[in-house]
Amino acid sequence: xxxxxxxNFGAGPATMPKSVLKKAQTDLxxxxxxxxxxxxxxxxSKEYEKLNNEAQKNLRDLLEIPENYKIxxxxxxxxxxxxxxxxxxxxxxxxxxxxxxxxxxxxxxxxLDYLVTGSWSQKAVEEAKKLYNxxxxxxxxxxxxxxxxxxxxxxxxxxxxxxxxxxYYCDNETVNGVEFNxxxxxxxxxxxxxxxxxxxxxxxxxxxxxxxxxxGAQKNIGPAGVTVVIVRExxxxxxxxxxxxPAVPSMLSYKVLADHNSLYxxxxxxxxxMSDLVFEWLLxxxxxxxxxxxxxxxxxxxxxxxxxxxIYRSPIEESVRSRMNVPFRIExxxxxxxxxxxxxxxxxxxxxxxxxxxxxxxxxxxxMPLEGVDTLIKYMQEFEKKHS
Numbered sequence: 557x558x559x560x561x562x563x564n565f566g567a568g569p570a571t572m573p574k575s576v577l578k579k580a581q582t583d584l585x586x587x588x589x590x591x592x593x594x595x596x597x598x599x600x601s602k603e604y605e606k607l608n609n610e611a612q613k614n615l616r617d618l619l620e621i622p623e624n625y626k627i628x629x630x631x632x633x634x635x636x637x638x639x640x641x642x643x644x645x646x647x648x649x650x651x652x653x654x655x656x657x658x659x660x661x662x663x664x665x666x667x668l669d670y671l672v673t674g675s676w677s678q679k680a681v682e683e684a685k686k687l688y689n690x691x692x693x694x695x696x697x698x699x700x701x702x703x704x705x706x707x708x709x710x711x712x713x714x715x716x717x718x719x720x721x722x723x724y725y726c727d728n729e730t731v732n733g734v735e736f737n738x739x740x741x742x743x744x745x746x747x748x749x750x751x752x753x754x755x756x757x758x759x760x761x762x763x764x765x766x767x768x769x770x771x772g773a774q775k776n777i778g779p780a781g782v783t784v785v786i787v788r789e790x791x792x793x794x795x796x797x798x799x800x801x802p803a804v805p806s807m808l809s810y811k812v813l814a815d816h817n818s819l820y821x822x823x824x825x826x827x828x829x830m831s832d833l834v835f836e837w838l839l840x841x842x843x844x845x846x847x848x849x850x851x852x853x854x855x856x857x858x859x860x861x862x863x864x865x866x867i868y869r870s871p872i873e874e875s876v877r878s879r880m881n882v883p884f885r886i887e888x889x890x891x892x893x894x895x896x897x898x899x900x901x902x903x904x905x906x907x908x909x910x911x912x913x914x915x916x917x918x919x920x921x922x923x924m925p926l927e928g929v930d931t932l933i934k935y936m937q938e939f940e941k942k943h944s
Contacts, residue, residue: 561903562903562904562905563903563904563905563924563928563931563932564905564906564924565904565905565906565907565917565918565919565920565924565928565932566905566906566919567730567731567754567775567881567906567910567917567919568730568754568772568774568775568780568919569774569779569780570774570775570776570919570921570923571921571923571924572778572779572830572834572923573834573837573922573923575837576830576833576834576837576923579833580594580829580830580833583829587603588603590603594825594826594829595825595826597825599819599822599823599825600819604825607825607828607829607832608629608817608818608819608823608828609817610832611629611828611829611831611832611835612627614832614835614836614839615627615784615835617839618757618835618838618839618843618844619756619757619761619763619786619844620763621763621786622763622764624788624789624790625763625786625787625788625789626785626786626787626788626789626792626810626814627784627785627786627818628784628785628786628787628810628813628814628818629782629783629784629785629818629823629824629828630770630782630783630784630785630813630818631781631782631783631807631823631824632783633753633772633774633780633783634676634680634751634753634770634772634783635679635683636783636808637751637770637783637785638679638680638683638684639683639687639808640808640810641680641684641722641724641749641768641770642668642683642684642687642688642802643687643802643803643804643805643808643809644791644793644804644808644809644810644811645668645721645722645747645749645767645768645791646666646668646688646721646801646802647793647794647795647796647801647804648721648747648790648791648793649666649721649722650664650796650798650800650801651793651796653666664800664801665689665690665800666690666716666719666720666721667690667691667692667716667719667720667721668684668688668690668691668692668720668721668722668724669692669694669715669716669720669722669723669724669746670684670691670692670693670694670695670723670724670725671694671695671713671723671724671725671726671740672693672695672696672697672698673695673697673704673707673725673726673729673732673734673736674697674704674726674729674731674732674734675704675729675731675732675910675912676726676729676730676731676751676753677724677725677726677729677751678698680724680726680751681693684724687802688802692714692716692720694713694714694715694716694723695708695712695713695714697734700712703871704729704732704734705732705733705734705871705872705873706734706872706873706876707734707736707737707873707876710740710741715742715743717743717746718743718745718746720743720746721746721747722746722747722748722749722767722768723740723742723746723747723748723749724749724750724751725740725748725749725750725751726750726751726753727750727751727752727755728752728753728754728755728878728880728881729878729881730753730754730775730878730880730881730910730919731881731910731912731913732872732883732913733870733871733872733877733878733881733882733883733917734872734876734877734878735755735876735877735878735879735880736876737875737876739761739762739765739766747766747767747768747788747791748765748766748767748768749766749767749768749769750766750768750769750770751770751771752769752770752771753770753771753772753775754771754775754776754880754881754921755775755776755878755879755880756769756771756775756776756777756784757776757777757834757838757844757847757922758776758847758848758851758879758880758921758922759844759847759848759851759879760844760845760848763786766786766788767787767788767791768785768786768787768788768791768810769785769786769787770783770784770785770786771783771784773827773831775880775919775921776834776880776921776922776923777831777834778827778828778830778831778833778834779826779827779830780827781824781826781827782823782824782827782828782831784831785810785813787810787814789814791810792810792811792814793811794811795809795811806820807820807821834923838922847922850922850926851879851880851920851922852879853926854879854920854924854926854929855877855878855879855880855882855920857929857930857933858882858918858920858929858932858933859877859882861933861936861937862882862884865936865940866940866944867886867887867891867940867943867944868884868885868886868887868936868940869884869885869886869887870882870883870884871883871884871885871915879920880919880920880921881917881918881919881920882917882918882919882920883909883913883915883916883917884915884916884917884918885914885915885916886915886916889914889915891943892914892915892916895916895939896908896916898935898939899932899935902931902935904928904931904932904935906919907932918932
């Protein structure tokens with residue numbers, strides 16, 4: 557089991573590799589023979605500078621990030637990125653607009669395209685509308701299908717084309733258990749922006765298809781407190797005063813963070829340190845290719861258990877079921893409380909579905925070993941026998 561003696565199926569903060577936690581334990585009081593805890597070293601010290609650079613290098617190696625992309629360590633999680641994306645990408649679009657019109661008087665009001673496939677992309681839209689007056693919801697699955705649980709074909713999307721400042725989507729919706737099985741095919745002149753908070757590092761991804769990717773750490777990367785941002789260099793723009801573009805606060809500016817190597821202010825040192833331990837753990841165990849195979853096996857076994865059951869039901873269309881977050885219902889629903897109580901008594905915790913949708917949800921991120929998933933499946937089968 558994990559170091560705490562339970563199988564933690566929480567959606568985030570999530571379970572972490574046991575070896576990583578043990579390594580952190582040894583460094584807690586004396587990091588690299590400094591005589592100080594890793595939480596006490598100065599972010600201006602040579603020790604932290606080395607850690608910061610090594611973390612970026614390890615992540616770049618893991619994901620094969622091209623050299624024309626910057627890696628930033630920011631704070632505030634996905635909610636902060638909802639705003640940062642709008643502010644930064646509008647500055648870039650404004651710069652392009654000025655270059656193309658050569659100082660003309662044309663109106664600047666490009667649409668921001670959003671694909672809404674679940675709760676998190678819906679939150680991103682709501683935040684964007686607070687900051688800007690031309691937000692185009694190119695896809696709203698709930699409106700089209702009545703609920704989140706599928707991703708309609710691109711023919712049903714209403715993208716703005718090259719006039720858009722960017723196209724935004726969430727690759728894996730943790731609440732709803734929906735994951736894209738492809739990268740959207742959009743106009744190549746438009747930056748593709750993606751929230752990969754819950755599936756970055758879980759499978760191979762072609763970074764070059766994106767203008768920008770961000771991921772809150774507390775799923776597959778490390779503890780809460782740091783957000784990884786991978787942004788193409790041409791999307792780093794110095795904010796200029798403008799009547800039609802909101803100002804970008806320094807702490808939200810990708811250009812400012814990039815210019816300062818993520819050291820514009822005091823970074824979340826411990827969270828970055830822990831994240832780097834996870835990067836090292838992945839590299840030592842075969843990298844992304846190896847963990848993707850394990851994740852496929854874990855998800856396949858759990859979905860097969862649900863599929864072959866008479867009481868468990870998945871509300872998600874099969875082609876877009878998440879490998880990271882597996883929501884399901886029990887019929888009759890009155891059994892769900894008993895199921896959760898029994899699971900917790902056996903050391904399987906945080907299986908309750910998100911409060912907005914109910915049901916059961918098993919989050920099976922990178923650090924959840926196959927043994928943990930098999931333990932859950934065995935319990936599910938025994939529970940079904942008891943109630944059949």
